[in-house]
Amino acid sequence: SSELTQDPAVSVALGQTVRITCQGDSLRTFYASWYQQKPGQAPILVIYGKNNRPSGIPDRFSGSSSGNTASLTITGTQAEDEADYYCNSRDSSGNHVVFGGGTKLTVL
Amino acid sequence: QVQLVQSGTEVKKPGSSVKVSCKASGGTLSSHGVSWVRQAPGQGLEWMGGIIPIFGTTNYAQKFQGRVTITTDGSTSTAYMELSSLRSEDTAMYYCARDVDGMECTGGSCVNNYAMDVWGQGTTVTVSS
Numbered sequence: 001s002s003e004l005t006q007d008p009a010v011s012v013a014l015g016q017t018v019r020i021t022c023q024g025d026s027l028r029t030f031y032a033s034w035y036q037q038k039p040g041q042a043p044i045l046v047i048y049g050k051n052n053r054p055s056g057i058p059d060r061f062s063g064s065s066s067g068n069t070a071s072l073t074i075t076g077t078q079a080e081d082e083a084d085y086y087c088n089s090r091d092s093s094g095n096h097v098v099f100g101g102g103t104k105l106t107v108l
Numbered sequence: 109q110v111q112l113v114q115s116g117t118e119v120k121k122p123g124s125s126v127k128v129s130c131k132a133s134g135g136t137l138s139s140h141g142v143s144w145v146r147q148a149p150g151q152g153l154e155w156m157g158g159i160i161p162i163f164g165t166t167n168y169a170q171k172f173q174g175r176v177t178i179t180t181d182g183s184t185s186t187a188y189m190e191l192s193s194l195r196s197e198d199t200a201m202y203y204c205a206r207d208v209d210g211m212e213c214t215g216g217s218c219v220n221n222y223a224m225d226v227w228g229q230g231t232t233v234t235v236s237s
Contacts, residue, residue, distance in 0.1 A: 029219070029220055030219070030220045030221065030222055031212065031219055031220070031221040031222075033221070033222065033223035033224070035153075035224070037153075042203055042227040042228065042229055042230050043153065043203070043224075043227055044227065045223055045224060045225050048208070048221060048222075048223035048225070049210070049212050049221040049223070050212050050214070050219070050221075054225060084152075086152065086153050088153075088155075088222075088223075088224070089222055090209075090220065090222045094220070095167045096155065096167055096169060097143060097155040097158065097222070098155065099145075099152060099153045099154065099155060100152075101152050102152040102153065
């Protein structure tokens with residue numbers, strides 16, 4: 001079982017805003033990172049740290065955190081954003097890594 | 109920009125071992141950790157373990173302790189993941205990824221951050237008799 005908890009599925013209308021959440025004790029000491037994975041592809045990093053986007057990631061992706069909960073927000077969701085999204089962080093010991101179970105985002 | 113290039117598809121018998129490689133192209137692995145992550149068909153991402161090449165230190169998920177060995181070869185900037193005593197449940201896609209550890213400080217308050225910023229393309233391992 002994952003030590004980070006995500007909703008299994010979320011849907012959003014095209015062009016609207018969606019928030020995907022991730023909960024876990026480790027998020028009190030580590031920022032979560034977020035990954036997008038499309039079918040048949042390797043995951044890619046979309047948000048890391050407080051709210052940082054790697055080069056090439058659109059600015060409609062943003063991150064935030066409060067207490068033990070991290071959130072990934074997509075503003076003006078596009079059809080190409082339909083994918084699985086995973087959060088991760090180091091665990092509370094700092095030696096291991098934990099993943100959330102993933103959220104399947106459907107764009108309607 | 110560094111890329112991670114993994115070895116090809118593997119088909120193994122139950123009880124055997126598999127060794128997957130992950131070569132850094134356009135850079136080296138020495139200044140970052142490397143993690144191995146697997147994904148069973150239709151399932152989520154699962155961290156198996158990682159290594160810090162500059163120190164040679166490893167950490168493994170408890171689930172894989174005793175069955176997985178992660179190593180690096182600095183001369184070729186290649187990381188390896190060997191999984192032994194294979195069973196059908198080990199059938200999965202195996203990824204390597206570069207670890208980035210850091211800290212962000214705002215107004216005197218600092219928080220740790222961690223990310224896997226570069227991923228290999230994945231290696232399919234099928235375990236079947």
